[in-house]
Amino acid sequence: MERITEAFVWPVRDPEWVVKILIIGLINLIPIVGAINGIGWMLASMDRLRAGEEKLAPANLNHLGRGARVFVVELVYAIAVVAIGMLAYLPALAITVQQNNGHANAGLIALAFLLTLAAFGLIALGSLAFTFMLPAVILATDARGIAAGLHVADVVKRCRVNPMNTLIAGLMLIAASFVSSLGVIACGIGAVFTAAYALAMQAWIIRSFEIGSTTPKAG
Numbered sequence: 001m002e003r004i005t006e007a008f009v010w011p012v013r014d015p016e017w018v019v020k021i022l023i024i025g026l027i028n029l030i031p032i033v034g035a036i037n038g039i040g041w042m043l044a045s046m047d048r049l050r051a052g053e054e055k056l057a058p059a060n061l062n063h064l065g066r067g068a069r070v071f072v073v074e075l076v077y078a079i080a081v082v083a084i085g086m087l088a089y090l091p092a093l094a095i096t097v098q099q100n101n102g103h104a105n106a107g108l109i110a111l112a113f114l115l116t117l118a119a120f121g122l123i124a125l126g127s128l129a130f131t132f133m134l135p136a137v138i139l140a141t142d143a144r145g146i147a148a149g150l151h152v153a154d155v156v157k158r159c160r161v162n163p164m165n166t167l168i169a170g171l172m173l174i175a176a177s178f179v180s181s182l183g184v185i186a187c188g189i190g191a192v193f194t195a196a197y198a199l200a201m202q203a204w205i206i207r208s209f210e211i212g213s214t215t216p217k218a219g
Contacts, residue, residue, distance in 0.1 A: 069141050077137070087122075088119035139210055
């Protein structure tokens with residue numbers, strides 16, 4: 001993960017970075033289509049990094065095809081994480097409804113509360129785990145398709161090639177998510193810019209992960 005912190009600054013090395021970021025940010029406002037195109041643009045920017053060019057990919061709608069596969073895979077993982085949480089939440093909901101229709105039982109109410117906490121905890125842990133798996137998921141999907149991205153065993157195997165590499169990439173993706181949210185915190189319209197900038201950061205982070213997870217060990 002050499003020069004991983006460069007993820008924060010590499011986009012500005014492109015002379016046209018402001019225009020490109022703004023265009024992608026505006027495209028991101030289109031429901032679903034914008035998110036898919038943004039993923040594809042991030043992958044195209046990563047291609048430029050692979051080629052040794054520190055320039056962002058052209059900002060247009062030509063990235064939909066490439067982004068669609070990753071979008072589908074991310075959606076499947078998100079549904080899986082929520083489904084795991086629902087295993088605890090649905091019993092809690094059933095208990096709560098039952099208690100509202102009769103005499104309340106303190107023990108059952110406490111159980112419902114604990115199950116609700118467990119549900120949100122499972123979703124939080126699942127989301128965190130997926131964040132650390134995300135670089136491997138994206139690389140597998142982009143290279144070999146949806147089935148490869150959903151092959152959890154292979155994804156985990158790649159993450160374990162260099163655990164420190166995986167840890168740093170995950171933490172940097174969390175930082176990129178924070179950057180994405182800065183526009184909302186500062187002023188709502190700023191999210192158009194910061195969300196697209198975070199995608200550019202992801203390109204560097206995932207490329208750095210790719211280098212660290214494929215470089216053979218010496219010896």
